[in-house]
Amino acid sequence: MLRSSLGCHTMTLDMSLTESDTYKLLSDFIEYSKTTALKMYRLKEGNYITYFPSPSYLPIDFKIYFDGKDKGIHWHIYSDDRYSGMVYIIKATINPKILIGIIDYLTAATYSDMNIAIVNFESKKISSLLGTFNDYKIKRVDYCINICLNDFIPAYDPALIMNLIKRSDIPQHYEEWMVYDYDSHRKKSRPESFYLYSKSVNINCYSKYLQLLNRSQENVEKRYAPISPEIIDASRNIIRFEVQCKYHKTYSLSQQVENLENNSLNKYKSLLHPVKCIEIVSSYYKKIIEKGDWYTLPEAVRIIQSKNFNSQKEQRLISAVKDVSQCRSLAKAKASCQDKELIAFKNTLKELAVLNINPVTIPREWNIKHIPNFLRAYFTEVMKEFSEFSNLDVNLCTAQGYLDYCKIFKCPPI
Numbered sequence: 001m002l003r004s005s006l007g008c009h010t011m012t013l014d015m016s017l018t019e020s021d022t023y024k025l026l027s028d029f030i031e032y033s034k035t036t037a038l039k040m041y042r043l044k045e046g047n048y049i050t051y052f053p054s055p056s057y058l059p060i061d062f063k064i065y066f067d068g069k070d071k072g073i074h075w076h077i078y079s080d081d082r083y084s085g086m087v088y089i090i091k092a093t094i095n096p097k098i099l100i101g102i103i104d105y106l107t108a109a110t111y112s113d114m115n116i117a118i119v120n121f122e123s124k125k126i127s128s129l130l131g132t133f134n135d136y137k138i139k140r141v142d143y144c145i146n147i148c149l150n151d152f153i154p155a156y157d158p159a160l161i162m163n164l165i166k167r168s169d170i171p172q173h174y175e176e177w178m179v180y181d182y183d184s185h186r187k188k189s190r191p192e193s194f195y196l197y198s199k200s201v202n203i204n205c206y207s208k209y210l211q212l213l214n215r216s217q218e219n220v221e222k223r224y225a226p227i228s229p230e231i232i233d234a235s236r237n238i239i240r241f242e243v244q245c246k247y248h249k250t251y252s253l254s255q256q257v258e259n260l261e262n263n264s265l266n267k268y269k270s271l272l273h274p275v276k277c278i279e280i281v282s283s284y285y286k287k288i289i290e291k292g293d294w295y296t297l298p299e300a301v302r303i304i305q306s307k308n309f310n311s312q313k314e315q316r317l318i319s320a321v322k323d324v325s326q327c328r329s330l331a332k333a334k335a336s337c338q339d340k341e342l343i344a345f346k347n348t349l350k351e352l353a354v355l356n357i358n359p360v361t362i363p364r365e366w367n368i369k370h371i372p373n374f375l376r377a378y379f380t381e382v383m384k385e386f387s388e389f390s391n392l393d394v395n396l397c398t399a400q401g402y403l404d405y406c407k408i409f410k411c412p413p414i
Contacts, residue, residue, distance in 0.1 A: 002385065003148035004378050006398055007108035007277050009242055012093045013136035013266065019058070019086040021129050022077060027055045028127030029064060037067035043078075068225070072098030073121065092136065094121060105231060106208065106238050108146050111272050112397055138254070138266040142244045143280045145378065146208070149237040152377045153368075158207040159191065160366065161239060165205050166194045167324075167360045168289045170331040174198045196288070200249040203284055208238035239374070243284045274401025275408065282405070285375045290330070290349070292358040294371040297325050300357050307355065317355075320348040324359040333359075379414050 017025065029038060030053045042051035043061035051062055061078040076091040096109035096117040109117070123130040149156055166189070170176060177195040178187035189195065192210030196203040212235050216227040245253065250271070257270040270276060295303065304317045320333075327333040337345045352359055362368060379402055386399030406413045 002151055002378075002381055003106075003238075004146055004151050004374075004381075005108040005110070006145040006281060006378065007110040007113075007143070007274075008096060008272055009108060009142040009144040009240075010093060010095050011138060011142070012091055012140040013133075014089050014091040014139050015131060015136045016080070017077075017088045017090055017129065019088060022088040022090075023055070023058055025077075025090075025127050025129040026053060026058060028129065029053065030055060032126045039065045039067045041065075070095075070098055070103060072096070072100075072103075072117075073123075090130075091139070092121070092130075104234065105212065106146060106235055108144050110397060111274055111277075114268065114272060133268075134265055136266055138250055138268060138271060139247050140245060140250055141253075141271055142242055143277050144240055144242040145281050145285070145375065147239040147241065147374045147378065149239065151381060152372055152374060155237070156368075158209055158237060158239060161371075162192060162194070162205075162207050162210070164294060164360060164362065164371070165239070165289060167329045168194065168331070169287070169334065170196055171287055174203070200246055200252075201284070202244040202246065203288060204240075204242045204244065205289075206240055206242075208235040208240050241281065241285055241289075241375075243280050245280070274397055275404045278398075278401050278405045279409075282375065289373075289375075290358045290360070291353040291373060291376070292356045293373050293376075294358045294360060294362050296364055296366075296369050297321060297361040298364070299369045300361055303355060303357060313351075316344075316348055317352060320345060320352065321357070321359055321361060325361050330359055376414055383414065 029040070032038065033040075033053075040051040040053055041048040041063045042059040048063060051059060062076075064075045064077070066074070072095040074093055076093070077088055078091075080087050080089050094117065096113050097104075097107055099120045100109075100113055100116040101120075118133040121133045149158065149161060174196040175198075176189055177197055178189045180186070181188040190206075192214065193204060193206035195206070209232065212227050212232045216232065220226050253271060253276070254267045257267045300321050301318050304314060304321075307314075309317070323336075324330050324333040327336065334342070334345060349359060356373075358373065362371060382399050382402065386396060403413060
Protein backbone atom coordinates (compact mmCIF):
# COMPACT_ATOMS: atom_id res chain seq x y z
CA MET A 1 0.00 0.00 0.00
CA LEU A 2 1.21 3.52 -0.82
CA ARG A 3 2.78 5.55 1.95
CA SER A 4 2.74 8.63 -0.28
CA SER A 5 -0.23 10.95 0.19
CA LEU A 6 -1.71 14.15 -1.24
CA GLY A 7 -3.91 16.70 0.49
CA CYS A 8 -3.43 19.44 3.06
CA HIS A 9 -0.68 19.95 5.63
CA THR A 10 -1.75 22.93 7.76
CA MET A 11 -4.38 25.68 7.71
CA THR A 12 -4.60 29.10 9.31
CA LEU A 13 -7.98 30.62 10.15
CA ASP A 14 -8.91 33.89 11.83
CA MET A 15 -11.77 35.96 13.24
CA SER A 16 -12.01 39.32 15.02
CA LEU A 17 -12.69 39.97 18.70
CA THR A 18 -13.48 43.12 20.66
CA GLU A 19 -11.00 44.25 23.28
CA SER A 20 -13.36 43.25 26.11
CA ASP A 21 -13.88 39.78 24.61
CA THR A 22 -10.10 39.38 24.27
CA TYR A 23 -9.67 40.22 27.97
CA LYS A 24 -12.30 37.59 28.79
CA LEU A 25 -10.65 35.04 26.47
CA LEU A 26 -7.29 35.62 28.14
CA SER A 27 -8.90 35.00 31.53
CA ASP A 28 -10.40 31.77 30.17
CA PHE A 29 -6.98 30.64 28.90
CA ILE A 30 -5.47 31.42 32.32
CA GLU A 31 -8.18 29.39 34.05
CA TYR A 32 -7.78 26.49 31.61
CA SER A 33 -4.00 26.48 32.08
CA LYS A 34 -4.55 25.43 35.70
CA THR A 35 -5.61 21.98 34.50
CA THR A 36 -3.77 21.69 31.17
CA ALA A 37 -0.25 22.92 30.47
CA LEU A 38 -0.24 25.92 28.14
CA LYS A 39 2.70 28.12 27.19
CA MET A 40 2.19 31.78 26.37
CA TYR A 41 4.56 34.22 24.68
CA ARG A 42 4.20 37.96 24.12
CA LEU A 43 5.88 40.20 21.58
CA LYS A 44 8.54 42.51 22.99
CA GLU A 45 10.94 44.54 20.84
CA GLY A 46 10.52 42.22 17.86
CA ASN A 47 10.91 38.93 19.77
CA TYR A 48 8.46 36.64 21.52
CA ILE A 49 9.32 36.13 25.18
CA THR A 50 7.69 33.99 27.84
CA TYR A 51 4.50 35.64 29.08
CA PHE A 52 3.22 35.09 32.58
CA PRO A 53 -0.42 36.02 32.02
CA SER A 54 -2.34 38.43 34.16
CA PRO A 55 -6.01 39.28 33.60
CA SER A 56 -5.14 42.91 34.38
CA TYR A 57 -2.62 43.20 31.52
CA LEU A 58 -3.50 42.44 27.89
CA PRO A 59 -0.53 42.32 25.48
CA ILE A 60 -0.94 43.71 21.97
CA ASP A 61 0.47 40.50 20.48
CA PHE A 62 0.74 37.06 22.07
CA LYS A 63 0.83 33.36 21.16
CA ILE A 64 -0.52 30.32 22.97
CA TYR A 65 0.68 26.73 22.59
CA PHE A 66 -0.05 23.47 24.34
CA ASP A 67 3.01 22.49 26.31
CA GLY A 68 4.52 19.09 25.59
CA LYS A 69 2.52 16.86 23.24
CA ASP A 70 1.50 18.50 19.95
CA LYS A 71 -2.31 18.65 19.76
CA GLY A 72 -2.48 20.09 16.25
CA ILE A 73 -3.57 23.62 17.12
CA HIS A 74 -2.09 26.86 18.46
CA TRP A 75 -3.31 30.46 18.62
CA HIS A 76 -1.92 33.88 17.79
CA ILE A 77 -3.82 36.93 19.11
CA TYR A 78 -2.86 40.47 18.16
CA SER A 79 -4.36 43.96 18.02
CA ASP A 80 -5.48 45.44 14.72
CA ASP A 81 -5.65 49.24 14.50
CA ARG A 82 -7.23 49.40 11.06
CA TYR A 83 -10.66 49.70 12.62
CA SER A 84 -12.19 52.40 14.81
CA GLY A 85 -11.75 51.30 18.38
CA MET A 86 -9.50 48.46 19.55
CA VAL A 87 -10.05 45.20 17.69
CA TYR A 88 -8.10 41.98 18.14
CA ILE A 89 -7.57 39.22 15.60
CA ILE A 90 -7.32 35.61 16.72
CA LYS A 91 -5.52 33.28 14.33
CA ALA A 92 -5.78 29.53 14.82
CA THR A 93 -3.21 27.40 12.99
CA ILE A 94 -4.19 23.74 12.74
CA ASN A 95 -2.69 20.52 11.47
CA PRO A 96 -5.86 18.54 10.69
CA LYS A 97 -4.10 15.16 10.84
CA ILE A 98 -2.69 15.77 14.31
CA LEU A 99 -5.97 17.36 15.39
CA ILE A 100 -7.72 14.05 14.74
CA GLY A 101 -5.10 12.19 16.79
CA ILE A 102 -2.71 10.87 14.12
CA ILE A 103 0.70 12.18 15.16
CA ASP A 104 3.17 10.99 12.54
CA TYR A 105 4.02 14.27 10.73
CA LEU A 106 4.12 12.26 7.51
CA THR A 107 0.59 11.79 6.17
CA ALA A 108 -1.30 14.56 4.39
CA ALA A 109 -4.76 15.37 5.69
CA THR A 110 -7.55 14.56 3.25
CA TYR A 111 -11.06 15.88 2.73
CA SER A 112 -12.45 12.95 4.73
CA ASP A 113 -10.30 13.89 7.77
CA MET A 114 -12.03 17.25 8.16
CA ASN A 115 -15.24 16.00 9.77
CA ILE A 116 -13.35 14.83 12.87
CA ALA A 117 -10.90 17.75 12.73
CA ILE A 118 -13.76 20.25 12.82
CA VAL A 119 -15.28 18.59 15.88
CA ASN A 120 -11.90 18.56 17.65
CA PHE A 121 -11.28 22.19 16.64
CA GLU A 122 -14.13 23.40 18.77
CA SER A 123 -12.59 24.46 22.07
CA LYS A 124 -15.64 25.26 24.20
CA LYS A 125 -13.93 23.56 27.14
CA ILE A 126 -11.37 26.39 26.97
CA SER A 127 -13.73 29.28 26.14
CA SER A 128 -16.95 29.84 24.26
CA LEU A 129 -15.24 32.89 22.71
CA LEU A 130 -13.03 30.58 20.61
CA GLY A 131 -16.16 29.79 18.63
CA THR A 132 -16.62 27.00 16.10
CA PHE A 133 -14.73 26.17 12.92
CA ASN A 134 -17.35 27.92 10.79
CA ASP A 135 -16.92 31.19 12.71
CA TYR A 136 -13.48 31.62 11.15
CA LYS A 137 -12.28 32.62 7.70
CA ILE A 138 -9.51 30.56 6.12
CA LYS A 139 -6.48 32.80 5.60
CA ARG A 140 -3.93 30.26 4.45
CA VAL A 141 -3.87 26.65 3.24
CA ASP A 142 -0.71 24.58 2.81
CA TYR A 143 -1.46 21.94 0.16
CA CYS A 144 1.08 19.15 -0.19
CA ILE A 145 2.10 15.82 -1.59
CA ASN A 146 4.20 13.61 0.67
CA ILE A 147 6.36 11.46 -1.58
CA CYS A 148 7.65 8.23 -0.05
CA LEU A 149 10.71 7.42 -2.16
CA ASN A 150 10.35 3.70 -1.38
CA ASP A 151 7.06 3.70 -3.29
CA PHE A 152 8.83 4.51 -6.56
CA ILE A 153 12.59 3.84 -6.42
CA PRO A 154 14.99 1.57 -4.51
CA ALA A 155 16.40 2.87 -1.22
CA TYR A 156 18.21 6.12 -1.94
CA ASP A 157 19.76 8.96 0.02
CA PRO A 158 17.09 11.71 0.39
CA ALA A 159 19.89 14.33 0.39
CA LEU A 160 20.79 13.30 -3.17
CA ILE A 161 17.16 13.53 -4.30
CA MET A 162 16.97 17.02 -2.79
CA ASN A 163 20.16 17.89 -4.68
CA LEU A 164 18.35 16.93 -7.90
CA ILE A 165 15.17 18.85 -7.01
CA LYS A 166 17.14 21.99 -6.10
CA ARG A 167 18.29 22.14 -9.75
CA SER A 168 14.68 22.73 -10.87
CA ASP A 169 13.09 25.88 -12.27
CA ILE A 170 12.36 29.12 -10.43
CA PRO A 171 9.28 30.71 -12.05
CA GLN A 172 8.96 34.41 -12.76
CA HIS A 173 8.10 36.51 -9.67
CA TYR A 174 9.64 33.89 -7.34
CA GLU A 175 12.89 34.01 -5.42
CA GLU A 176 14.76 31.26 -3.61
CA TRP A 177 14.91 31.76 0.14
CA MET A 178 18.48 31.96 1.44
CA VAL A 179 20.29 32.87 4.65
CA TYR A 180 23.74 34.30 5.13
CA ASP A 181 26.42 31.66 5.74
CA TYR A 182 29.24 33.08 7.86
CA ASP A 183 31.70 30.35 6.84
CA SER A 184 31.39 30.94 3.09
CA HIS A 185 30.56 34.67 3.49
CA ARG A 186 27.59 34.48 1.16
CA LYS A 187 23.90 33.65 1.16
CA LYS A 188 23.02 29.97 0.78
CA SER A 189 19.84 27.92 0.77
CA ARG A 190 19.36 25.13 3.26
CA PRO A 191 20.58 21.81 1.80
CA GLU A 192 17.46 19.95 2.94
CA SER A 193 14.97 22.22 1.14
CA PHE A 194 14.14 24.06 -2.08
CA TYR A 195 12.13 27.03 -0.80
CA LEU A 196 10.69 29.59 -3.23
CA TYR A 197 8.63 32.57 -2.17
CA SER A 198 6.39 35.18 -3.80
CA LYS A 199 3.74 37.64 -2.63
CA SER A 200 0.87 35.16 -2.77
CA VAL A 201 2.34 31.63 -2.78
CA ASN A 202 5.39 29.97 -1.25
CA ILE A 203 6.72 26.64 -2.50
CA ASN A 204 8.69 24.47 -0.10
CA CYS A 205 10.05 21.12 -1.22
CA TYR A 206 12.09 19.42 1.47
CA SER A 207 13.32 16.20 3.00
CA LYS A 208 11.09 15.51 6.00
CA TYR A 209 13.85 13.42 7.55
CA LEU A 210 16.48 16.17 7.37
CA GLN A 211 13.93 18.76 8.51
CA LEU A 212 12.96 16.75 11.60
CA LEU A 213 16.62 16.11 12.44
CA ASN A 214 17.24 19.86 12.40
CA ARG A 215 14.05 20.65 14.31
CA SER A 216 14.89 18.09 16.98
CA GLN A 217 18.33 19.65 17.42
CA GLU A 218 16.76 23.12 17.66
CA ASN A 219 14.34 21.80 20.31
CA VAL A 220 17.26 20.55 22.40
CA GLU A 221 19.05 23.90 22.06
CA LYS A 222 15.88 25.66 23.26
CA ARG A 223 15.54 23.13 26.10
CA TYR A 224 12.42 21.53 24.60
CA ALA A 225 11.92 17.79 24.20
CA PRO A 226 13.61 16.31 21.10
CA ILE A 227 11.50 14.62 18.43
CA SER A 228 11.34 10.89 19.05
CA PRO A 229 13.82 8.72 17.10
CA GLU A 230 10.90 6.56 15.91
CA ILE A 231 9.20 9.52 14.17
CA ILE A 232 12.50 10.72 12.68
CA ASP A 233 13.36 7.25 11.39
CA ALA A 234 9.87 6.81 9.87
CA SER A 235 10.39 10.02 7.89
CA ARG A 236 13.68 8.90 6.35
CA ASN A 237 12.37 8.51 2.80
CA ILE A 238 9.69 11.23 2.77
CA ILE A 239 10.03 14.22 0.43
CA ARG A 240 7.31 16.84 0.88
CA PHE A 241 6.29 19.23 -1.91
CA GLU A 242 4.26 21.95 -0.22
CA VAL A 243 2.26 24.80 -1.78
CA GLN A 244 1.66 27.47 0.84
CA CYS A 245 -1.25 29.60 -0.37
CA LYS A 246 -1.11 32.87 1.55
CA TYR A 247 -3.97 35.29 2.13
CA HIS A 248 -4.24 36.82 -1.35
CA LYS A 249 -4.16 33.41 -3.08
CA THR A 250 -6.58 31.83 -0.60
CA TYR A 251 -8.95 34.80 -0.93
CA SER A 252 -8.81 34.48 -4.72
CA LEU A 253 -9.61 30.76 -4.50
CA SER A 254 -12.51 31.50 -2.13
CA GLN A 255 -13.95 34.10 -4.51
CA GLN A 256 -14.08 31.49 -7.27
CA VAL A 257 -16.53 29.42 -5.24
CA GLU A 258 -20.17 29.94 -6.03
CA ASN A 259 -22.34 30.52 -2.95
CA LEU A 260 -24.67 27.76 -4.07
CA GLU A 261 -21.76 25.33 -3.98
CA ASN A 262 -20.60 26.19 -0.49
CA ASN A 263 -22.43 28.67 1.72
CA SER A 264 -20.12 28.35 4.74
CA LEU A 265 -18.13 31.43 5.72
CA ASN A 266 -14.75 29.84 5.10
CA LYS A 267 -15.56 27.77 1.98
CA TYR A 268 -13.51 24.87 3.34
CA LYS A 269 -15.52 22.23 1.45
CA SER A 270 -14.37 23.71 -1.84
CA LEU A 271 -10.86 24.71 -0.77
CA LEU A 272 -10.07 21.20 0.54
CA HIS A 273 -11.93 19.17 -2.06
CA PRO A 274 -9.69 16.47 -3.65
CA VAL A 275 -10.01 18.14 -7.06
CA LYS A 276 -8.76 21.46 -5.65
CA CYS A 277 -5.86 19.78 -3.80
CA ILE A 278 -4.83 17.93 -6.95
CA GLU A 279 -5.23 21.02 -9.12
CA ILE A 280 -3.03 23.19 -6.84
CA VAL A 281 -0.28 20.62 -6.22
CA SER A 282 -0.14 19.49 -9.86
CA SER A 283 0.00 23.03 -11.22
CA TYR A 284 2.98 24.12 -9.13
CA TYR A 285 4.80 20.79 -9.29
CA LYS A 286 4.76 20.86 -13.09
CA LYS A 287 5.72 24.54 -13.13
CA ILE A 288 8.81 23.99 -10.97
CA ILE A 289 9.96 20.37 -11.18
CA GLU A 290 8.66 19.83 -14.74
CA LYS A 291 6.62 16.97 -16.19
CA GLY A 292 9.28 14.50 -17.34
CA ASP A 293 11.37 11.78 -15.73
CA TRP A 294 14.98 12.32 -14.71
CA TYR A 295 17.70 10.59 -16.77
CA THR A 296 21.46 10.73 -16.94
CA LEU A 297 22.73 13.02 -19.71
CA PRO A 298 23.84 10.11 -21.96
CA GLU A 299 20.47 8.39 -21.47
CA ALA A 300 18.52 11.59 -22.26
CA VAL A 301 20.62 12.07 -25.42
CA ARG A 302 20.02 8.44 -26.42
CA ILE A 303 16.24 8.85 -26.07
CA ILE A 304 16.25 12.03 -28.17
CA GLN A 305 18.37 10.38 -30.89
CA SER A 306 16.05 7.34 -30.95
CA LYS A 307 13.14 9.54 -32.10
CA ASN A 308 14.67 10.17 -35.54
CA PHE A 309 13.99 13.91 -35.57
CA ASN A 310 15.59 16.04 -38.25
CA SER A 311 19.15 17.02 -37.35
CA GLN A 312 18.23 20.63 -36.46
CA LYS A 313 15.53 19.65 -33.93
CA GLU A 314 17.63 16.84 -32.50
CA GLN A 315 20.57 19.15 -31.93
CA ARG A 316 18.33 21.81 -30.36
CA LEU A 317 16.87 19.31 -27.85
CA ILE A 318 20.28 17.87 -26.99
CA SER A 319 21.80 21.34 -26.59
CA ALA A 320 19.08 22.35 -24.13
CA VAL A 321 19.71 19.30 -21.95
CA LYS A 322 23.47 19.87 -22.10
CA ASP A 323 23.08 23.55 -21.22
CA VAL A 324 21.05 22.70 -18.10
CA SER A 325 23.64 20.08 -17.15
CA GLN A 326 26.50 22.53 -17.61
CA CYS A 327 24.72 25.24 -15.59
CA ARG A 328 23.78 22.63 -12.96
CA SER A 329 20.31 24.17 -12.76
CA LEU A 330 17.33 24.70 -15.03
CA ALA A 331 16.76 28.14 -13.47
CA LYS A 332 20.37 29.21 -14.20
CA ALA A 333 20.21 27.89 -17.78
CA LYS A 334 16.98 29.80 -18.36
CA ALA A 335 18.43 32.96 -16.82
CA SER A 336 21.31 32.84 -19.32
CA CYS A 337 18.83 33.24 -22.21
CA GLN A 338 17.28 36.51 -23.36
CA ASP A 339 14.48 37.65 -25.67
CA LYS A 340 14.00 35.32 -28.67
CA GLU A 341 16.56 32.89 -27.30
CA LEU A 342 14.50 32.56 -24.10
CA ILE A 343 11.29 31.98 -26.07
CA ALA A 344 13.01 29.24 -28.09
CA PHE A 345 14.41 27.65 -24.92
CA LYS A 346 10.96 27.54 -23.27
CA ASN A 347 9.47 25.93 -26.40
CA THR A 348 12.25 23.34 -26.32
CA LEU A 349 11.40 22.54 -22.69
CA LYS A 350 7.81 21.85 -23.76
CA GLU A 351 9.06 19.47 -26.45
CA LEU A 352 11.24 17.65 -23.90
CA ALA A 353 8.18 17.30 -21.65
CA VAL A 354 6.32 15.60 -24.50
CA LEU A 355 9.22 13.13 -24.65
CA ASN A 356 8.89 12.65 -20.85
CA ILE A 357 12.42 14.02 -20.33
CA ASN A 358 13.20 16.34 -17.44
CA PRO A 359 15.92 18.78 -18.59
CA VAL A 360 17.65 18.32 -15.22
CA THR A 361 19.85 15.24 -15.53
CA ILE A 362 21.12 12.72 -12.98
CA PRO A 363 24.87 12.97 -12.25
CA ARG A 364 26.62 9.98 -13.81
CA GLU A 365 28.41 9.06 -10.55
CA TRP A 366 25.08 8.23 -8.88
CA ASN A 367 25.03 4.94 -10.82
CA ILE A 368 21.32 5.17 -11.61
CA LYS A 369 20.02 5.92 -15.12
CA HIS A 370 16.40 6.80 -14.44
CA ILE A 371 14.22 8.28 -11.68
CA PRO A 372 10.49 8.64 -12.42
CA ASN A 373 8.55 11.87 -12.13
CA PHE A 374 7.16 11.42 -8.64
CA LEU A 375 3.83 13.14 -9.26
CA ARG A 376 3.08 11.00 -12.31
CA ALA A 377 4.28 7.87 -10.51
CA TYR A 378 2.05 8.67 -7.55
CA PHE A 379 -1.10 9.00 -9.66
CA THR A 380 -0.20 5.83 -11.58
CA GLU A 381 -0.03 3.87 -8.31
CA VAL A 382 -3.18 5.52 -6.92
CA MET A 383 -5.11 4.51 -10.01
CA LYS A 384 -3.87 0.92 -9.63
CA GLU A 385 -5.11 0.86 -6.04
CA PHE A 386 -8.33 2.54 -7.12
CA SER A 387 -8.99 -0.22 -9.64
CA GLU A 388 -8.43 -2.82 -6.93
CA PHE A 389 -10.42 -0.90 -4.26
CA SER A 390 -7.71 -1.73 -1.75
CA ASN A 391 -7.96 1.51 0.25
CA LEU A 392 -11.44 2.97 0.07
CA ASP A 393 -10.92 5.66 2.70
CA VAL A 394 -7.99 7.51 1.12
CA ASN A 395 -7.04 6.39 -2.37
CA LEU A 396 -10.58 6.02 -3.65
CA CYS A 397 -11.21 9.66 -2.75
CA THR A 398 -7.89 10.76 -4.30
CA ALA A 399 -8.38 8.69 -7.44
CA GLN A 400 -11.92 9.96 -7.95
CA GLY A 401 -10.62 13.49 -7.40
CA TYR A 402 -7.93 12.87 -10.00
CA LEU A 403 -10.45 11.59 -12.53
CA ASP A 404 -12.65 14.64 -11.88
CA TYR A 405 -9.57 16.85 -12.34
CA CYS A 406 -8.82 15.21 -15.71
CA LYS A 407 -12.44 15.68 -16.78
CA ILE A 408 -12.58 19.35 -15.75
CA PHE A 409 -9.23 20.25 -17.31
CA LYS A 410 -9.78 18.01 -20.35
CA CYS A 411 -6.56 16.04 -19.94
CA PRO A 412 -6.40 12.23 -20.27
CA PRO A 413 -5.71 10.32 -17.03
CA ILE A 414 -2.35 8.60 -16.72
